[in-house]
Amino acid sequence: MVDLAALLGEDVFAAPTLNGFLAQGPRRWARVRARIQQVLAGGETVPGYPLADVTLHLPVEIADYVDFYASEHHASNVGRLLRPDAPPLMPNWKHLPVGYHGRAGTVVVSGTDIVRPSGQRKLPGDDAPTFGPSVRLDIEAELGFIVGVGSPLGEPVAVDAFADHVFGAVLVNDWSARDIQAWEYVPLGPHLGKSFATSISPWVVPLAALEAARIPLPGQDPRPLPYLRTALDWGLDVDLVVSWNGQVVARPPYRSMYWSPAQMLAHMTVNGASCRTGDLFASGTISGPDPAQRGAFLELTWGGAEPVTVNGQSRTFLRDGDEVVITASAPGSHGTRIGFGEVAGTILPARSAPRGPTR
Amino acid sequence: MVDLAALLGEDVFAAPTLNGFLAQGPRRWARVRARIQQVLAGGETVPGYPLADVTLHLPVEIADYVDFYASEHHASNVGRLLRPDAPPLMPNWKHLPVGYHGRAGTVVVSGTDIVRPSGQRKLPGDDAPTFGPSVRLDIEAELGFIVGVGSPLGEPVAVDAFADHVFGAVLVNDWSARDIQAWEYVPLGPHLGKSFATSISPWVVPLAALEAARIPLPGQDPRPLPYLRTALDWGLDVDLVVSWNGQVVARPPYRSMYWSPAQMLAHMTVNGASCRTGDLFASGTISGPDPAQRGAFLELTWGGAEPVTVNGQSRTFLRDGDEVVITASAPGSHGTRIGFGEVAGTILPARSAPRGPTR
Numbered sequence: 001m002v003d004l005a006a007l008l009g010e011d012v013f014a015a016p017t018l019n020g021f022l023a024q025g026p027r028r029w030a031r032v033r034a035r036i037q038q039v040l041a042g043g044e045t046v047p048g049y050p051l052a053d054v055t056l057h058l059p060v061e062i063a064d065y066v067d068f069y070a071s072e073h074h075a076s077n078v079g080r081l082l083r084p085d086a087p088p089l090m091p092n093w094k095h096l097p098v099g100y101h102g103r104a105g106t107v108v109v110s111g112t113d114i115v116r117p118s119g120q121r122k123l124p125g126d127d128a129p130t131f132g133p134s135v136r137l138d139i140e141a142e143l144g145f146i147v148g149v150g151s152p153l154g155e156p157v158a159v160d161a162f163a164d165h166v167f168g169a170v171l172v173n174d175w176s177a178r179d180i181q182a183w184e185y186v187p188l189g190p191h192l193g194k195s196f197a198t199s200i201s202p203w204v205v206p207l208a209a210l211e212a213a214r215i216p217l218p219g220q221d222p223r224p225l226p227y228l229r230t231a232l233d234w235g236l237d238v239d240l241v242v243s244w245n246g247q248v249v250a251r252p253p254y255r256s257m258y259w260s261p262a263q264m265l266a267h268m269t270v271n272g273a274s275c276r277t278g279d280l281f282a283s284g285t286i287s288g289p290d291p292a293q294r295g296a297f298l299e300l301t302w303g304g305a306e307p308v309t310v311n312g313q314s315r316t317f318l319r320d321g322d323e324v325v326i327t328a329s330a331p332g333s334h335g336t337r338i339g340f341g342e343v344a345g346t347i348l349p350a351r352s353a354p355r356g357p358t359r
Numbered sequence: 360m361v362d363l364a365a366l367l368g369e370d371v372f373a374a375p376t377l378n379g380f381l382a383q384g385p386r387r388w389a390r391v392r393a394r395i396q397q398v399l400a401g402g403e404t405v406p407g408y409p410l411a412d413v414t415l416h417l418p419v420e421i422a423d424y425v426d427f428y429a430s431e432h433h434a435s436n437v438g439r440l441l442r443p444d445a446p447p448l449m450p451n452w453k454h455l456p457v458g459y460h461g462r463a464g465t466v467v468v469s470g471t472d473i474v475r476p477s478g479q480r481k482l483p484g485d486d487a488p489t490f491g492p493s494v495r496l497d498i499e500a501e502l503g504f505i506v507g508v509g510s511p512l513g514e515p516v517a518v519d520a521f522a523d524h525v526f527g528a529v530l531v532n533d534w535s536a537r538d539i540q541a542w543e544y545v546p547l548g549p550h551l552g553k554s555f556a557t558s559i560s561p562w563v564v565p566l567a568a569l570e571a572a573r574i575p576l577p578g579q580d581p582r583p584l585p586y587l588r589t590a591l592d593w594g595l596d597v598d599l600v601v602s603w604n605g606q607v608v609a610r611p612p613y614r615s616m617y618w619s620p621a622q623m624l625a626h627m628t629v630n631g632a633s634c635r636t637g638d639l640f641a642s643g644t645i646s647g648p649d650p651a652q653r654g655a656f657l658e659l660t661w662g663g664a665e666p667v668t669v670n671g672q673s674r675t676f677l678r679d680g681d682e683v684v685i686t687a688s689a690p691g692s693h694g695t696r697i698g699f700g701e702v703a704g705t706i707l708p709a710r711s712a713p714r715g716p717t718r
Contacts, residue, residue, distance in 0.1 A: 063463070063464055064462055064463055064464045066550075069547060090545045090546060091481075092479075092481075092488070092542055092543060092545065095479060095487070095488050096479050096488075096543060098543065098546075098547055098550075099547065099550055100459065100460070100547040100548050100549075100550050101459070101460035101461060101462055101550070101554070102460060103423055103460055103632060104422070104423055104463065105422055105423045105632075105633055105634065105635045105638070106512060106632050106633055108512070115512075115513040115631050117630035117631050118629065118630060118631075119629055119630045120451075120454060120455050120584065122450075122451075128454070128581070129451070129454050129455075129584070130584075131584045131585070131586060153465060153467070153474075153556070154474040154710060155710070156710075177630070180630065183451055184451060184455060184457065185546070185547075185548075186449045186451065187449060187457075187544070187548070188428060188457055188458065188459040188544075188548040188549065189459050189544075189546070189547040189548020189549070190459075190547065190548070191425075191457075191458055191459050191460070192626070192627075192629070192630045192632070193630075195460070195627075195630060195632040196630040196631045196632050197512070197631075222487070225479065225488070225489075225490045226490070227490060267551070268551075268554075270477065270478055270551070271476035271477060271478045271536070271539065271551040271552075271554060271555040272474050272476050272477075272555045272556075272710070273462055273464075273465050273551070273554040273555050274464055274465060275464065276464045279464070351513060351514070351515075351631070
């Protein structure tokens with residue numbers, strides 16, 4: 001791991017997060033990237049530490065966190081599971097990238113243990129909700145995008161200004177307690193079923209490193225409204241791999257996503273909402289057309305009805321002690337592959353119920 | 360306006376926000392309050408500035424922002440308006456304080472002008488959504504609560520530990536574009552219909568100043584699950600007043616709220632979600648049983664069908680140039696009244712549509 005503060009002699013890299021550097025903008029990002037590439041290509045000895053000797057922290061102090069729902073296959077699968085007698089997609093889904101705000105304060109770095117959340121859930125056949133540990137604890141394999149340069153209140157970010165604002169991408173695991181979520185989510189959306197933890201990978205892959213991964217979207221019909229139209233390709237040919245206790249269970253393809261991250265940012269700000277350095281917006285679960293490409297266990301096991309075999313065991317949702325690791329790679333320049341590192345987490349047992357009155 | 364940095368000689372009050380002081384906790388809050396009361400009671404000349412000479416800023420750097428939906432009258436009115444053929448309250452509503460995350464980065468201080476948001480909305484009779492300025496721009500009169508002392512990830516805040524964590528209350532106007540919201544909100548909740556701006560009053564009323572305003576809740580049936588039960592009264596006898604272009608149009612009574620702020624915080628963290636200094640959680644629209652007590656124009660005009668008369672004009676939603684001011688007061692000690700200041704905002708015309716491709 002290269003010590004950029006020592007290599008470049010700049011204090012901005014000695015800070016606990018990248019926020020200061022990210023705020024400096026795309027020209028500066030390009031200059032620093034070129035300088036690092038030059039040094040590494042020169043074969044010089046660079047200041048640094050073995051990866052095994054460092055503790056990785058959140059790369060960015062998260063400002064606001066928004067999670068989208070941009071995979072047509074994921075949204076359709078969830079629709080079929082939850083509303084089997086209705087059209088799988090809601091009427092708005094192909095007109096706008098549906099999304100909602102998550103809890104920025106519980107975004108944690110890869111490797112952070114995840115305590116099984118407790119909460120209210122109403123189980124099938126029960127008359128009233130009960131309180132207890134989630135029995136349908138799930139993952140969502142996603143890509144997230146980190147805003148470097150913010151925008152002022154009242155001024156939308158144009159869809160083609162994406163790379164002027166966004167520095168790069170991280171892997172995201174949006175842990176989800178499906179039983180808590182199912183009971184709470186009408187009419188204002190997911191809250192406690194998601195807010196206990198969202199894990200991200202410890203480094204940010206710059207958009208500049210993903211030039212060879214840029215591809216057209218699969219296609220949008222109906223044609224989006226003008227503020228979402230662009231001639232620039234921001235589909236991304238990123239291959240994710242989801243491992244459950246060391247066994248690969250899914251390979252979600254980012255190339256299958258319906259909405260691009262440039263459209264997500266344009267939509268998120270079209271009402272005049274500002275964005276800030278450190279904002280994280282994520283794609284939502286990435287699921288491809290093939291059953292083995294589904295990025296959530298809810299879909300992979302079809303609501304728990306079709307268990308998968310993990311190390312010889314029949315499994316549906318997460319048990320205590322389970323570890324999930326998501327990795328990803330994309331085409332780099334000159335036939336190389338760009339790695340995204342990983343986002344990993346292990347489930348710890350639920351804590352005992354909250355204390356009663358303390359005084 | 361007293362200059363606390365000069366009065367108390369402490370750097371923490373010279374900071375741009377109160378976050379540093381709020382993190383110091385309830386004993387410290389009590390000592391500082393006692394010291395200020397002592398000085399003011401002594402009739403000494405205190406360092407300060409005329410209110411007319413100061414520019415008020417956000418009192419707190421907002422960490423996460425959650426908005427609840429805790430008024431039974433509001434939730435029932437909205438249910439009747441949007442789902443006239445179904446029970447007005449969703450099945451979960453009396454079991455948990457329903458809430459969702461809002462955009463922390465667009466919380467602004469009272470007096471900030473509000474640019475009318477544009478976005479997608481599908482008007483009655485239209486086959487497809489169109490893009491344009493909101494034609495149903497509304498307010499939501501609320502109280503918000505500011506967290507001083509945070510809590511660690513994985514450890515719920517007990518319902519009776521409310522005052523160990525929360526410093527005080529602000530007035531909130533959760534501006535809402537009802538047409539944008541109605542089209543976007545299924546299934547993940549409100550997003551662009553709310554995220555363009557949320558205004559708060561420029562000072563925080565400490566919980567310690569609201570002791571005389573504490574009252575029992577109106578009553579909860581069914582009895583909540585144990586983690587939401589408390590013998591402490593955190594109903595609040597706060598009277599709000601909503602003025603539209605100088606004319607009082609509603610007097611929402613906080614005492615009519617179904618869920619208490621202590622229950623909101625306990626619920627928000629029961630899944631192990633941490634909270635942080637600067638977290639803001641708001642009550643949702645405050646509406647009482649009487650039509651003149653409704654804290655949103657959606658309810659006050661019954662979805663636009665029953666206009667109100669403002670300065671002789673028949674009005675439903677907000678026009679450009681309109682100003683809304685929300686004030687509030689509560690019983691103080693020895694028969695006095697505690698003022699909450701105000702949260703004010705004026706509507707500016709929508710900006711032109713976002714630029715097309717820039718390169």
